[in-house]
Amino acid sequence: MNYHEGSRHAVSDRSYLIAAAILSIVMISVGICFYVITTRQEERDSTINEFKTCMSSGDYQRAIEIYRSVQDDVISKSPEDAAKAENELDLLTQMETIVGERVESICSNIRYERYVPSSSDVEFLEQMQEITSSLVSSKFNDLCEEFLLGTIEKPDIIFIFDQLSPISNFSATAGPLLREIDYIETAKGDVRNAEEAFSNKDYISAVKYYRSVLSSYEGFVHSYSESRIDEIKEVMYEPLIGECEHMLEKYRYYSAEKVLSDMAEIFPEDDIINNALLEATSNTSETKDYKGKIPVLCIRNLICDLDTAFKRPQSGSDNDYYITVNEFRAILNELYENDYILVDPLAYAGMENETYMVEQPIKIPVDKKPLVIMIDNLTYGMATIGDGVNTRLTLNDKGEVLSEYTTADGEVRSGRDCEAIGILDGFVSEHPDFSFDGVKGTIAVSGFESVFGYVVSRNEADYRHKTAESMGLDPVSYSDDEIQANRKTVSNIASALKDNGWQFASNTYTFFNSAKKENMESIKKDTELWLDEVGSLLGDVYMISYPNGNYIPGSDERAEYLKTKGFRVYFGTGTEAYTTYGYNYLYYDRIMVSSWTLSRYDFKAYFDKDKIMDPARNPEKKEE
Numbered sequence: 001m002n003y004h005e006g007s008r009h010a011v012s013d014r015s016y017l018i019a020a021a022i023l024s025i026v027m028i029s030v031g032i033c034f035y036v037i038t039t040r041q042e043e044r045d046s047t048i049n050e051f052k053t054c055m056s057s058g059d060y061q062r063a064i065e066i067y068r069s070v071q072d073d074v075i076s077k078s079p080e081d082a083a084k085a086e087n088e089l090d091l092l093t094q095m096e097t098i099v100g101e102r103v104e105s106i107c108s109n110i111r112y113e114r115y116v117p118s119s120s121d122v123e124f125l126e127q128m129q130e131i132t133s134s135l136v137s138s139k140f141n142d143l144c145e146e147f148l149l150g151t152i153e154k155p156d157i158i159f160i161f162d163q164l165s166p167i168s169n170f171s172a173t174a175g176p177l178l179r180e181i182d183y184i185e186t187a188k189g190d191v192r193n194a195e196e197a198f199s200n201k202d203y204i205s206a207v208k209y210y211r212s213v214l215s216s217y218e219g220f221v222h223s224y225s226e227s228r229i230d231e232i233k234e235v236m237y238e239p240l241i242g243e244c245e246h247m248l249e250k251y252r253y254y255s256a257e258k259v260l261s262d263m264a265e266i267f268p269e270d271d272i273i274n275n276a277l278l279e280a281t282s283n284t285s286e287t288k289d290y291k292g293k294i295p296v297l298c299i300r301n302l303i304c305d306l307d308t309a310f311k312r313p314q315s316g317s318d319n320d321y322y323i324t325v326n327e328f329r330a331i332l333n334e335l336y337e338n339d340y341i342l343v344d345p346l347a348y349a350g351m352e353n354e355t356y357m358v359e360q361p362i363k364i365p366v367d368k369k370p371l372v373i374m375i376d377n378l379t380y381g382m383a384t385i386g387d388g389v390n391t392r393l394t395l396n397d398k399g400e401v402l403s404e405y406t407t408a409d410g411e412v413r414s415g416r417d418c419e420a421i422g423i424l425d426g427f428v429s430e431h432p433d434f435s436f437d438g439v440k441g442t443i444a445v446s447g448f449e450s451v452f453g454y455v456v457s458r459n460e461a462d463y464r465h466k467t468a469e470s471m472g473l474d475p476v477s478y479s480d481d482e483i484q485a486n487r488k489t490v491s492n493i494a495s496a497l498k499d500n501g502w503q504f505a506s507n508t509y510t511f512f513n514s515a516k517k518e519n520m521e522s523i524k525k526d527t528e529l530w531l532d533e534v535g536s537l538l539g540d541v542y543m544i545s546y547p548n549g550n551y552i553p554g555s556d557e558r559a560e561y562l563k564t565k566g567f568r569v570y571f572g573t574g575t576e577a578y579t580t581y582g583y584n585y586l587y588y589d590r591i592m593v594s595s596w597t598l599s600r601y602d603f604k605a606y607f608d609k610d611k612i613m614d615p616a617r618n619p620e621k622k623e624e
Helices: 002-057 060-076 079-113 119-127 129-149 154-164 171-179 181-199 203-216 219-249 253-266 271-281 306-311 317-321 325-337 420-430 458-470 480-499 520-538 557-564 619-623
Strands: 287-290 296-299 340-342 362-365 369-375 392-395 401-406 412-415 442-445 503-506 543-545 569-573 579-582 585-592
Touching: 002 060, 002 079, 060 079, 060 119, 060 129, 079 119, 079 129, 079 154, 119 129, 129 154, 129 171, 129 181, 129 219, 154 171, 154 181, 171 181, 181 203, 181 219, 203 219, 203 253, 219 253, 219 271, 253 271, 296 325, 296 569, 325 420, 362 369, 369 420, 392 480, 401 420, 401 480, 442 543, 458 480, 458 520, 480 503, 480 520, 503 520, 520 557
Parallel strands: 296 369, 296 585, 340 369, 369 442, 442 503, 503 543, 543 569, 569 585
Antiparallel strands: 287 362, 392 401, 401 412, 579 585
């Protein structure tokens, strides 16, 4: 037992001695490192202080010798010892910074104060040429770039060059650039156009402008244009690829083809671009210019709950305004079979100038006929409760717009196949050639009671409360927080609809019985309300669909007022297609498609109404 205890004491003594030795070695190493670092720091401080003293006293010959000595130390080190040159590289950076600050001061004074360099300045610039040559040469290039971009005037840049180019170590760079000043000046307009396109994120146009400059200029302008094209290509690739992929996803094949064709020219070897271009061209066809009448088929909410609409005792005249989901599907099939294609009603109107409209043709495939589909008064007011129609729009987690309704049993149902929006989206998904470039339809929105079934203002809340009272329903009320939440919901729904090819029109705020009978004061009040409470949630809106077709003539002072508010495309009503241009406006007749019109008018140019009528309208006949 004693033996083992003695052994343990011996081992403990040895461990202590080893630990003490290691600690001593560590302390010595730390001391050596501290000494080396301190010594290097002192040497670096001494060197940089001597350099500063030489610069202050004007002893540029000694200053440049110090710089060269440090530079030689860096160059003499082998690649394996490159890491050990950190101290010397830091010294070089400090010296270059000191010189650079003096160069910047001289150049700034020349530019902004019309300063003529002193003999001391010239001596400094010449004798410190290892550093000053590259700095001033870079300045010359920067000045030429500024002149090209229009941020410095010609007399100023010439004055700067005149002061610096006589200095021996600058003349080789300054001389050729000075001779190019006039040449650079002629390219300023084209370069300005390119840069404006780039700032507007019109990257393809920017590259095209610069390529045009490349073909016309040499020297500095040519080199600058080459470098800018490379920079723009770096910036443009990811966003434009993403944009094109989104276009393809939304069936905007013609727009995607145009962008991708330009992209393929800029990036000719890129497989992603070439494959996307192939997808786009596989879904496009030869087009023609079309100028003529464009039919506008107009529907309202669809009857989605057939039991509620047709089996309740009071069903009748209320349903005259609507068609059923089955009838709408049948109409789409007939229109497709008859070679119609959905087009953008705004494409007919050149509205680049606010004071006049340019008549312009639309593009459609050679074997197709143009068509516009409009949903009128998609407001979802309380008065439609019990008509078997939807009560509001919603968004699912995929960002798709659904419609919602309540059955006679009080069950809330929603889906993509309950309203014209989801049905038309699905039809275009199955038949992309039914839509030109992803166009869907135009939704006309009023605002007196709700937007998409949501109360978005205090005015609407008051109106809905009165409506509920008049219908014998429980009173309704909305807090300010609820109204703000509804506004956000409506804005999100509107964004999703626009992204999916839908557009909006005003139906006037109060859904006038006859807009042409309203005086100017009434039109102004109604328009301001619509823009403030409804239009603010929908984005830019250029179309107005007059309720009941009672339109205001485009030359009327009330219409002139509407034009100042952005409304330049008008819709009335008629039984046939009618399109005409007026003074700074475009007018369409919309053809109402409802139970009432189907029983009275001939729609054979568009569909066979006998084929589309829903048997649910006549249960007795269905049973037979």
